[in-house]
Amino acid sequence: MYLTKEEEQILNGEAGETLRQAIQILVALGDIYGADRLIPIKSAQIAGVSYKTIGDAGLEWISDLEGQVKVPAILNPAGMDLEDWERLRISPEFAEKQKEIVQAYKKLGIRCECTCTPYTLEGFSVNYGDHLAWSESSAISYANSVIGARTNREGGPSALSAALLGKTANYGFHLDKNRVPEVSVSVECSLKESDYGALGYVAGKLIGNRVPIFQLRSKPEKDELKSLGAAMAASGAVALYHVKGVTPEACRMDFEEPEEKIIIERSQLDEVYESKGKEPELITIGCPHCSAAELKKAAELLKGKTVSKETWIFTSRELAERYPEYIRTIEESGAKVVRDTCMVVSPATNSYSCVMVNSGKAFAYVPGMCGAQSVYGNMEACINKATGGKERKAGDSH
Numbered sequence: 001m002y003l004t005k006e007e008e009q010i011l012n013g014e015a016g017e018t019l020r021q022a023i024q025i026l027v028a029l030g031d032i033y034g035a036d037r038l039i040p041i042k043s044a045q046i047a048g049v050s051y052k053t054i055g056d057a058g059l060e061w062i063s064d065l066e067g068q069v070k071v072p073a074i075l076n077p078a079g080m081d082l083e084d085w086e087r088l089r090i091s092p093e094f095a096e097k098q099k100e101i102v103q104a105y106k107k108l109g110i111r112c113e114c115t116c117t118p119y120t121l122e123g124f125s126v127n128y129g130d131h132l133a134w135s136e137s138s139a140i141s142y143a144n145s146v147i148g149a150r151t152n153r154e155g156g157p158s159a160l161s162a163a164l165l166g167k168t169a170n171y172g173f174h175l176d177k178n179r180v181p182e183v184s185v186s187v188e189c190s191l192k193e194s195d196y197g198a199l200g201y202v203a204g205k206l207i208g209n210r211v212p213i214f215q216l217r218s219k220p221e222k223d224e225l226k227s228l229g230a231a232m233a234a235s236g237a238v239a240l241y242h243v244k245g246v247t248p249e250a251c252r253m254d255f256e257e258p259e260e261k262i263i264i265e266r267s268q269l270d271e272v273y274e275s276k277g278k279e280p281e282l283i284t285i286g287c288p289h290c291s292a293a294e295l296k297k298a299a300e301l302l303k304g305k306t307v308s309k310e311t312w313i314f315t316s317r318e319l320a321e322r323y324p325e326y327i328r329t330i331e332e333s334g335a336k337v338v339r340d341t342c343m344v345v346s347p348a349t350n351s352y353s354c355v356m357v358n359s360g361k362a363f364a365y366v367p368g369m370c371g372a373q374s375v376y377g378n379m380e381a382c383i384n385k386a387t388g389g390k391e392r393k394a395g396d397s398h
């Protein structure tokens with residue numbers, strides 16, 4: 001891989017140990033995947049934040065790093081709401097470690113709004129064609145597919161290295177030739193809302209890590225594309241997909257029809273919704289983190305109702321602050337709006353044995369990451385399960 005004189009000096013340690021380690025990671029990846037050089041990136045999104053997933057070894061590694069990031073960089077969800085962590089009964093020991101991790105990242109100049117939907121935040125814009133180094137799989141999928149930006153599936157350390165250098169190795173999804181669809185997927189029914197997460201869950205298993213192009217009968221909204229991509233990245237390893245007539249590259253580029261064709265029928269999606277007699281104790285919404293439209297919908301569905309099961313709705317701190325009226329309505333029902341974390345990366349979920357979700361990604365991950373069964377439904381079904389469909393009576397308190 002070609003390195004400039006300055007990059008060679010960094011690799012020789014002339015700019016300090018942190019940058020030497022950072023460039024070593026990028027050069028090693030570049031050599032494995034055949035990159036020709038390093039290219040500048042616009043931003044980085046760094047996973048590996050929850051103490052539940054990185055533990056003491058991760059904390060130690062981050063704490064030893066020095067310097068400042070060269071491009072805007074932001075964190076993925078942590079293991080708890082950074083301010084209101086006691087509400088989900090996080091232990092003080094866990095909270096202490098989690099705060100140390102966030103502080104260690106902050107010292108490097110990284111924005112500590114912990115979210116997997118950074119593209120919804122003020123001052124973190126992403127545009128078509130931008131090169132990025134992002135590491136949360138649903139955010140990667142959204143950036144590549146829905147926005148038309150370019151990022152590989154970075155790991156936490158490589159995204160952090162890219163942030164510190166302001167560069168990444170030029171391979172994989174940064175190159176046109178790797179963004180071409182390899183398999184075509186036709187869906188034989190029209191879809192709405194959580195059907196897209198169910199489709200992603202089914203399709204991801206069939207597609208693996210290839211690039212699909214979908215032919216759909218219905219036109220998805222952005223939140224529906226977010227759910228589709230998140231689920232495919234979890235049940236498979238899809239980092240980029242196209243939807244004919246919808247996603248930007250499918251509209252601008254003249255892709256050839258792939259030879260391999262997959263057909264998905266309604267009955268395959270219906271299987272995802274089957275609860276098989278499982279009874280959820282916990283209801284969770286917001287994987288990926290809820291958008292403004294999803295918070296609004298949750299508020300409308302919960303207005304005037306009281307939850308009788310523990311109910312958590314996850315979003316970013318910034319969106320929660322921007323829409324206090326939705327948060328108030330949701331919390332008047334007894335449901336909790338939780339910032340900075342999610343049902344998968346927080347240890348709080350581990351105390352439940354069955355969790356209802358409206359996300360194909362959470363449906364795939366909750367069993368392995370939280371040791372609980374998962375049940376799938378749309379947002380309305382989740383809220384009906386949470387409230388038992390009951391209106392709030394005068395005198396109910398929350």
Ligand code: F3S
Binds near residue numbers: 116136314341343
């Ligand atoms: Fe985001 Fe957590 Fe889901 S990081 S995509 S809410 S598993």
